[in-house]
Amino acid sequence: MALALHPFVIGQPFRHKYLDQALAYLAAQPDVWLTTSDDIAQHYLEMRGPAPMSAHSPI
Numbered sequence: 215m216a217l218a219l220h221p222f223v224i225g226q227p228f229r230h231k232y233l234d235q236a237l238a239y240l241a242a243q244p245d246v247w248l249t250t251s252d253d254i255a256q257h258y259l260e261m262r263g264p265a266p267m268s269a270h271s272p273i
Contacts, residue, residue, distance in 0.1 A: 219233070
C-alpha cells in the first residue's frame with residue numbers, strides 16, 4: 215500500500231505527532247515492508263517471470 219500524504223492535510227504542525235505515531239505503529243508490524251518504489255519495481259520484475267512475447271516482437 216502506498217501512503218500518499220498531502221501537505222495541506224499533514225503539513226500542519228499539530229498533526230506531526232499523530233503521523234509519527236501511525237508510522238511507528240505500521241513500521242513495527244512483522245508483515246510490513248518499508249521500501250522504495252524502485253525496490254517494488256525490482257521485486258515485481260523478479261517475481262513475474264519472463265515477459266510474454268509481444269505480437270509485434272520479431273520471431
